[in-house]
Amino acid sequence: MNAVIPILDVEYEQPLPGNACDTRHAWARVPAEPSPQERRELKDRIRRLLKERNAVMVSHYYVHPDLQDLAEETGGMVSDSLEMARFGRDHPAQTLVVSGVRFMGETAKILSPEKRVLMPDLDATCSLDLGCPIAEFSAFCDQHPGRTVVVYANTSAAVKARSDWLVTSSCALDIVRALKDQGHRILWAPDKHLGSYIQRETGADMVFWNGACIVHDEFKAFELEALKKQYPQAKILVHPESPADVVALADSVGSTSAILKAAREMDAKEFIVATDNGMMHKLRTLNPDKLFIEAPTAGNSATCKSCAHCPWMAMNSLAGLAQVLETGSNEIQVDPALGQRARLPIDRMLAFTAALKAGQPGGSLVPHIGAA
Ligand code: 13P
Ligand code: SF4
Numbered sequence: 001m002n003a004v005i006p007i008l009d010v011e012y013e014q015p016l017p018g019n020a021c022d023t024r025h026a027w028a029r030v031p032a033e034p035s036p037q038e039r040r041e042l043k044d045r046i047r048r049l050l051k052e053r054n055a056v057m058v059s060h061y062y063v064h065p066d067l068q069d070l071a072e073e074t075g076g077m078v079s080d081s082l083e084m085a086r087f088g089r090d091h092p093a094q095t096l097v098v099s100g101v102r103f104m105g106e107t108a109k110i111l112s113p114e115k116r117v118l119m120p121d122l123d124a125t126c127s128l129d130l131g132c133p134i135a136e137f138s139a140f141c142d143q144h145p146g147r148t149v150v151v152y153a154n155t156s157a158a159v160k161a162r163s164d165w166l167v168t169s170s171c172a173l174d175i176v177r178a179l180k181d182q183g184h185r186i187l188w189a190p191d192k193h194l195g196s197y198i199q200r201e202t203g204a205d206m207v208f209w210n211g212a213c214i215v216h217d218e219f220k221a222f223e224l225e226a227l228k229k230q231y232p233q234a235k236i237l238v239h240p241e242s243p244a245d246v247v248a249l250a251d252s253v254g255s256t257s258a259i260l261k262a263a264r265e266m267d268a269k270e271f272i273v274a275t276d277n278g279m280m281h282k283l284r285t286l287n288p289d290k291l292f293i294e295a296p297t298a299g300n301s302a303t304c305k306s307c308a309h310c311p312w313m314a315m316n317s318l319a320g321l322a323q324v325l326e327t328g329s330n331e332i333q334v335d336p337a338l339g340q341r342a343r344l345p346i347d348r349m350l351a352f353t354a355a356l357k358a359g360q361p362g363g364s365l366v367p368h369i370g371a372a
Contacts, residue, residue: 005029008311012127015136015210026130028311029123034318042318043070049325050074055095055118057321058084060104061256062278062313067099067120067321078282080257081153082168085111086350097325098332099316101126105332106157110339110346117332120320124312126154131211132190134158140187144207147187148179151345154213155190157334160342166349169240170255172198175352178363180204193217197240197247215310216241219274223296224249227272231293234270237262238295242274246295250274263287277308 008028013021034042043066050057057076059067068078076097077087081104088096088108095116098105101124109117137159141149151163152172160166167175176186176198186204188195190211199206219242228234228249237259238250247253252262256279263271263283273279274295283292297308324330334342348365356362 005031010127010214010311012131012214013210013212014131014133019210021210024130026125026127028315029121030311031315031317031319039066039318042322045322046070046318046325047074049322050097053095053325054093055097055325056091056093057097057099058088058091058104058108059098059316060084060100060278060313061260061282062276062310063099063316064278064314064318065281066318067316068281070318071099080168080170080255081107082170082255082349082353083257084108085153085168085346086354088112088115088117089350097321099321100124101129101154101310101312102332103129103154103156106334107153107160107346109332109334110157110160110342111350113334113336113339116328118324118328119330119332120317120324121315122330122332124315126310126312127214128152128154128190128211129156129159132156132159132209134162137189137209138162140189140209144187146185147207148184149187149189150176150179151189152191152194157338157342159189160345161338163345164348166345168255168349169194170257171349171353171356172240173201174356174362175349175366176204176206177202178352178366181363182366184366191241193243193247194240196244197253200244213241215276215308216274217243218297218308219243219246219295220298221245221249224272224274227293227296231270231272233268234272234291234293235262235266235268236272236295237274239275246274259283260286263290263292276310276313278310278313 010026014024057071059071059078071078085107089111097118105119149163150165153168186206188206189209192208195208235251238253270291272293352362352365
């Protein structure tokens with residue numbers, strides 16, 4: 001850990017036996033914003049190193065705008081977690097530089113074990129991943145035999161390896177609906193808000209792990225209603241990791257890419273957006289004639305829970321990226337045997353969503369009970 005870089009304390013919940021929750025502590029470091037000149041120099045260095053190292057950038061919508069723009073400008077991609085996984089798997093570059101959080105780098109490595117996967121900061125984690133340790137999760141699965149285990153992408157390789165299906169927020173609804181139609185009963189982990197949204201929409205028989213995203217969990221329905229009164233024409237766009245009473249106020253609920261699509265296609269000039277505020281960069285650059293307002297949280301707090309920006313996504317910096325490209329440090333490692341097992345549910349998700357995209361019913365890829 002670098003002592004000169006300020007460290008943020010982060011609280012997250014971890015389930016205890018009996019569905020109770022315990023508050024745990026994690027941390028994130030806050031990289032300094034470079035000066036305009038440093039920024040220019042870092043970007044030039046990264047452009048040069050990407051070419052020299054035959055590397056490609058894959059960035060999530062929540063990371064710093066510079067890392068999003070640079071990814072696109074250099075032939076890489078900025079996207080949601082599902083398309084990040086697909087792009088990393090399909091791109092011919094032998095080095096992937098993933099700006100996001102650790103599970104995104106691990107997914108890239110699992111899908112392309114032969115490639116080198118680097119991340120600007122390997123300590124960039126996620127409260128959903130932290131709150132779902134494999135030993136407890138495995139015990140939870142053992143308590144519910146006969147259920148198909150559906151796991152959100154925001155988890156460790158070990159948790160993925162214990163699952164039947166992986167989902168992201170952009171495909172969870174379709175996959176659970178198809179599973180339900182085949183008669184599956186679901187064990188869902190780790191995000192309780194996304195899980196209960198999926199259950200309300202599909203009516204599937206589901207039991208839930210008790211995890212939450214520290215960013216989305218903080219959006220507040222009461223304050224959102226008050227803000228809507230100030231902007232009565234605004235449409236409300238909500239990521240389904242948000243609490244149910246916030247989701248209930250939405251004009252559109254969906255993943256980061258679904259939020260972008262809704263903002264582009266909806267016939268409105270003003271939008272209130274309940275997701276990480278890193279998303280504002282793409283929303284504003286793609287829709288310069290529209291107004292985007294951040295949905296309210298409880299306000300800034302000492303633990304950084306309520307600033308609507310993921311402290312771990314914020315750990316990705318130009319300086320970190322330049323350094324890993326220069327030195328080859330911060331390489332993601334996944335145990336090959338674990339990676340092979342974890343790949344099965346990821347491959348299922350990618351095949352299902354590719355079939356849906358191609359206009360085939362993805363449900364035909366869902367095996368009947370007992371074959372999951
Ligand atoms: P998306 O899958 O909608 O990109 O969200 C993933 C996420 O929570 C990133 O932190
Ligand atoms: Fe995890 Fe939430 Fe951060 Fe996404 S925004 S990485 S779900 S803590």
